[in-house]
Amino acid sequence: MSQLNTPLLFVFISSFLLFFHSSLSQQNDTVSCPLDFEVLRRLTQGYMSPSGDQCQFILEGLRLVQSDYLKRTDSFLPRVDSAEACWKAYQDLYDQLVPGFDIRKNCGFKTEWISQGCGNITSRVEYEANNSPETLAAVSTACNQSLVNSSPCATCTTSLSSLQPSDPINKTVGNVSDCTAYRSIYAAAFANSFGPDDKGNAECLFSLNFTPVKSSNKQKKAIIVVVVVLGVLVLVLCGSAAWLIRRNKLKKKIRQREITRRWSDLNMNNSALESINGSTTLIRFTFDDIKEATKNFSRFNIIGRGGYGNVYKGVLPDGSEAALKRFKNCSAAGDASFAHEVEVIASVRHVNLVALRGYCTATTNFEGHQRIIVCDLVKNGSLHDHLFGSIGTKLSWPLTERSDVYSFGVVLLELLSGKKALIIKNDAQHTLVADWAWGLVRNGRALEVIEEGLQWTRL
Numbered sequence: 001m002s003q004l005n006t007p008l009l010f011v012f013i014s015s016f017l018l019f020f021h022s023s024l025s026q027q028n029d030t031v032s033c034p035l036d037f038e039v040l041r042r043l044t045q046g047y048m049s050p051s052g053d054q055c056q057f058i059l060e061g062l063r064l065v066q067s068d069y070l071k072r073t074d075s076f077l078p079r080v081d082s083a084e085a086c087w088k089a090y091q092d093l094y095d096q097l098v099p100g101f102d103i104r105k106n107c108g109f110k111t112e113w114i115s116q117g118c119g120n121i122t123s124r125v126e127y128e129a130n131n132s133p134e135t136l137a138a139v140s141t142a143c144n145q146s147l148v149n150s151s152p153c154a155t156c157t158t159s160l161s162s163l164q165p166s167d168p169i170n171k172t173v174g175n176v177s178d179c180t181a182y183r184s185i186y187a188a189a190f191a192n193s194f195g196p197d198d199k200g201n202a203e204c205l206f207s208l209n210f211t212p213v214k215s216s217n218k219q220k221k222a223i224i225v226v227v228v229v230l231g232v233l234v235l236v237l238c239g240s241a242a243w244l245i246r247r248n249k250l251k252k253k254i255r256q257r258e259i260t261r262r263w264s265d266l267n268m269n270n271s272a273l274e275s276i277n278g279s280t281t282l283i284r285f286t287f288d289d290i291k292e293a294t295k296n297f298s299r300f301n302i303i304g305r306g307g308y309g310n311v312y313k314g315v316l317p318d319g320s321e322a323a324l325k326r327f328k329n330c331s332a333a334g335d336a337s338f339a340h341e342v343e344v345i346a347s348v349r350h351v352n353l354v355a356l357r358g359y360c361t362a363t364t365n366f367e368g369h370q371r372i373i374v375c376d377l378v379k380n381g382s383l384h385d386h387l388f389g390s391i392g393t394k395l396s397w398p399l400t401e402r403s404d405v406y407s408f409g410v411v412l413l414e415l416l417s418g419k420k421a422l423i424i425k426n427d428a429q430h431t432l433v434a435d436w437a438w439g440l441v442r443n444g445r446a447l448e449v450i451e452e453g454l455q456w457t458r459l
């Protein structure tokens, strides 16, 4: 008895171990999931899951993936040993859509349900065996078309209701892929030639509504708003630029007319200097005043020399100090344009410009024709002195308004010369008006800057 029992016990124990071992390897979670969740990922790309019932969305998404599996393998369900891997794969995908949502925990899905369905039915053949060929043909006819629109979708889903088995609790194992779910899974896989990854099928057979991701909507709105705002801004800028240009042209015209008027006045009356006295607060000094102020043009009073003549420091009759610029080689014939120059310069007041106080024109027997302009004396020395150190003190003020000064100078030059800031010559060469004027000044022809301009305004 015991001799007989020993090999029996051995067989029993080893078969138990074998069973135990095989059940262990079934638990091996490295078994990969045969379902292809990429299908669902591609469909949901750029879309968001409905904000409504997430568990319903998850369930329908899984059925769509099962339909793809059925189409590829004729099998409705993955093997139970891959259930864990399949949930994991689904969870990974869903984490990309809604981070931190535990599918099984939050929706109450049991792990094995993914491998259980409608009764014993796991394959296409088993399912079709439950239905007559006529029923299957009718379903194919009704569903083999695009289901994007609601009318063909309704035709298809109506025909599906005749598919067996229907959904008695008895026949359903688990509640993920029950017998009613099998109908859609089957129809998307075999009745409709577009397949489960078709958007119309996904919407009609699995109730997956793909609404575009809201943020992309927001981005579009933001882009539209930005474009509209930019458009309006450009319009406003163009409008005001046009208005400014028009206004400037008008002003220029008026100014030109004024200059022309004065010019003809000057010519008619031949009393240019009276005109200056009339229109500005300039003082007309007598030549004796000038001589007295500069101690008869003493060389000790010279504070600057140039091609145009010398600049003298002097004390005016009212006791104030002034700089007096005496022009060389003058003739009475140029008095009119000189008067105009003085008038224009005197009309300009700017913090960075030396104010013009007055002038003197005279013809003497001994010294010939004289032209002198009288300006405020800048006590702190010239910019040259500061920059090149004859005074010793460095500039403490940064040249904050230097560009202002420069552009004002350019405007002044434009005004005096009648040339544009950028002179374009015949041979298409460009010259800055400042360079052009500087060239003349260096050659001792400073007045030509002005006289050319006056001839131009006369035209």
Ligand SMILES: *[C@@H]1O[C@H](CO)[C@@H](O)[C@H](O)[C@H]1NC(C)=O
Pocket (backbone or CB within 6 Å): 024, 025, 028, 029, 030
């Ligand atoms: C799981 O199966 C693989 C082979 O498919 C094997 O290499 C691995 O050791 C198994 N793991 C466990 C825990 O059984």
Ligand SMILES: *[C@@H]1O[C@H](CO)[C@@H](O)[C@H](O)[C@H]1NC(C)=O
Pocket (backbone or CB within 6 Å): 119, 120, 170, 171, 173
């Ligand atoms: C599955 O099929 C077997 C026989 O093939 C049957 O005994 C069992 O009751 C069926 N189970 C269900 C849930 O239909």
Ligand SMILES: *[C@@H]1O[C@H](CO)[C@@H](O)[C@H](O)[C@H]1NC(C)=O
Pocket (backbone or CB within 6 Å): 168, 169, 170
């Ligand atoms: C479930 O099956 C039992 C017999 O196995 C039957 O009496 C019952 O009516 C069935 N229920 C449904 C809903 O079909």
Ligand SMILES: *[C@@H]1O[C@H](CO)[C@@H](O)[C@H](O)[C@H]1NC(C)=O
Pocket (backbone or CB within 6 Å): 055, 059, 107, 108, 175
């Ligand atoms: C599945 O059935 C269980 C009860 O067995 C229920 O609590 C759960 O809500 C059901 N889930 C779905 C998605 O129907």
Ligand SMILES: *[C@@H]1O[C@H](CO)[C@@H](O)[C@H](O)[C@H]1NC(C)=O
Pocket (backbone or CB within 6 Å): 140, 141, 144, 190, 191, 192, 193
């Ligand atoms: C569905 O229609 C296409 C042509 O539109 C056809 O090729 C295909 O065989 C049809 N499929 C079924 C299942 O009737």
